[in-house]
Amino acid sequence: MANRDIETGLSHSADGSGAQPRTLLRFLTCGSVDDGKSTLIGRLLHDTGQIPDDQMETLARDSARHGTAGDAVDFALLVDGLQAEREQGITIDVAYRYFSTERRKFIVADTPGHEEYTRNMATGASTADLAIVLVDARCGILAQTRRHSTIASLLGIRHMVLAVNKIDLVGYDDQAFCRIIEDFREFAEGLSFESLCAIPMSARHGDNVSGRSPKTPWYDGPSLLEHLETVDVEPRSCEKPFRFPVQYVSRPNADFRGFAGQIASGSIAVGDAVAVAKSGQTSVVRDIVTFDGALARAIEGQAVTLVLQDEIDVSRGNMLVAPDNRPHIADQFQARIIWFDADPLIPGRSYVLRTETDSVTATVTTLKHRVDINSFAHIAAKSLQMNDIGVCNLSTQAPLAFDAYDDNRVTGHFILIDRLTDRTVGAGLIDYPLRRAANVHWQALEVNRDARAALKHQKPAVIWFTGLSGSGKSTIANRLEKLLHARGHHTYMLDGDNVRHGLNRDLGFTDADRVENIRRVAEVAKLMADAGLIVIVSFISPFRSERRLAREMMVPGEFMEVFIDTPLEECARRDPKGLYKKAMNGEIQNFTGITSPYEPPLAPELHLKTLDAGPEELAMQIELLLGADRP
Incomplete structure (x- = not known):
């Protein structure tokens, strides 16, 4: 923890009298399920006078109806707005609340504790200055406590x-408090918080x-609100270089471009x-x-429109920066x-990567x-x-403009x-660019794919067979290649079993x-198509994501997906290699x-059912689909 100890209030006062107040503090509450996050926020809202009388009356009625706090008011109901949350007594969404005291204004994010909602916790942490990790005094440090603390540290919360x-449920026992502190101290040595107060x-x-409680006379540190009012969260941005991600090019008329x-x-x-x-x-x-008028100067956090002296090309996804301190530009990085997702991250799989304003396949x-x-x-x-993690x-x-996350969170x-479902599956924090390909440039060749194809008097293509093992892919692909070869076409067949004896034997x-x-086979097929060949690929290729990646690697219109549809029972009955048994x-x-699993194609160019026709007839259907423009 960067040579910082936990401020426990047991051996010294932590009244924060030297801290500099700030106009706004953003913080979040996190931790395991039912550790009291929503209750804590509700209590803060109540104690700072943010709850009108009529809302208190409604809260009292809701508390009696739901019965989650006995005869007392259940402050969690102020925050748990979703009906599903009220019924289950848990938080499943990020709820933002606002309150203020004489010393500071606050925006607090109440984040969910369940593991499946970790993405929501990361969302709340992404803009926070401080994190409150709640621990049930009866349970101590749990896996979710560690996970949320680690994510908070990774996301740059200081x-x-x-x-x-729930210290009341252990009889206000100072030893229970000390044991939890000791456990957390050992764990938190690997984290990068500037301060940590228990x-x-x-x-x-x-x-x-x-306010400080007389029931914990052994604790002489600050109350939570005292600490929130005085903790030093002055931004360190004054020394950071100028960064302005362009979100929109404004052209309301021919005389204005901002x-x-x-x-x-x-x-x-x-x-x-x-x-x-x-x-x-460069420009000036x-x-x-701004909406409120022109400014002479603008600082971090302000939404503005910049008008430049010169007509230079800038679009969404690009960034205006300080000329003498520029970000990294790279297409590879760590x-x-x-x-976040139930489906695992798999190296080699293609995703859509989105930054503040840019979007690119990665x-x-x-x-x-x-x-x-x-x-x-x-x-x-x-x-x-x-x-x-x-x-x-x-x-x-395509290259991205970025800084290391530790230097700039935005x-x-x-x-x-996920490119197929549009689900957000992960969040990333960039460490540094990889310069391994910085000195490698694409070599321009005088003989291109069109010239190679013209010499062969054919149009290149990649015919991608997919289907279960034993479906008949290789048999039909072989028949197709014989037909094309007999008509004078230049072809090559990539078969799944054969390739695993060489290129993919590892x-x-x-x-x-x-x-x-x-991925490897698609790269090879791309090179062969560039050589002017008709490439026949016969692979199970079970995942839609990778078949889509292969399609997008090829020249538009030159990829044909052929689904060899044979029922699993029939494949198992045939079992030509004894694999199903x-x-x-x-x-x-x-x-x-x-x-x-096998994910069948949703919209293949050709859907062939092998129970309805033999290999020769099916191969002829594929040849017909290839078109009459192939002599």
Whole structure:
């Protein structure tokens, strides 16, 4: 913890008298399920006079009806607005609340405790200055306590409060408090908080929440509200370089062209020089426009429109920056990834990567290790499961402008989105660019794919066969190649079994290996099509995601997906290689259709049912679909 000890209030006063007040403090509450997060926020709202009389009356009626706090008022109901939350007594969404005291204004995010809602917790933490991690005094430090603390540290939260809640349920025992502090101290050595303050409290009864409680005479530290009012969260942004992600190009008429967005860091003034991050073009700020009028100067956090003196090319996804301190521009980088989805992260799989304003296709090229949330040990892994944290190398289809997350939280983060379902599956924090390909440039060749294809008097194509093992893919593909060869076409067939004897002999049959198997084959097929060939690919290729990746790698219109649709029962009956029998007896693991899933195509160019026709007829259907323009 960067040579910081936990402020416990047991041996010294932590009244924070030297802290500088700030206009606004953003903080979040997190921790395990039912540790009292919503109750704590409700108590803070009540004690700071934020609840009108009529709302208190409604709260009292709701408390009596739901019966979650006996005869007392259940302050959690102020925050748990969703009906499902009230019925279950848990928080499943991020709820934001606002309150203020004479010293400071506050925005608090109440985040869920359940593991499946870790993404919501990360959302709340992304803009917070301080995190309150609640711990049930009866249960101590749990796995979710560690996970949320680790995520808070990763996301750059500088200050942590360890709120040992429900201290009343252990008889206000100071030893219980000390044991939890000791456990957390040992764990938190690997975290990067600037300060960490431990407070014993009872959110339900108000002990040490807004005022110090006489029931804990052994504790002489601040109440929670005292600490929130005085903790030093002065932004460190004054020394950061100017960063302005462009969100929108405003052109209401021919005489005005401005670039709208929110200043991510630093400041800008009329007359200052700026550079376009990706192109390097420079200009000078002519005007700073806002809804309320023109400004001479703007700082971090302000939403403005910048008008430049010169007509330079800037679009959404680019960034205006300080000319003498520019961000990284790269298409490969290392990042820490927090994985949210039930389907695992698999290296080689393609995702949509979105930054503050940019969006690009990205692939996790290497999973370097998974981080153990208990010991922070680096553990070898082939995939990241839900709520895992890992360190990965990523490659993007186009260069991105970014900073390291530790230098700039806004320009150094991204999310990953599943390309088929549009689900947000992960969040990433960029560490640094990878310069491994910085000196490698694409070589322009005088003989191109069109010239090669013309020499062969044919149009290149990739015909991608997919289907279960035993469906007849290889048989039909062989018949097709014979037909095309007889008509004078130049072809090559890539068969799944054959390729595994050479190019992919190092790969097994886990999901991660299957993804890499298809990625390599797609790259080879792309090169062969570039050589002017008609490439016939016969692979099970069980995942839609990788088949889509293969399609997008090819020239538009030159990829044909052919679904060889044979029922599983028929494939097992045929069992040409005896594999189904072994798989059903447990002798083969990760066998598609038995112990590993197969995702059939949703819209293939050709859907062939082998029970309706023989291999020759089906091969002729494919040849017909290829078109009469292939002599």
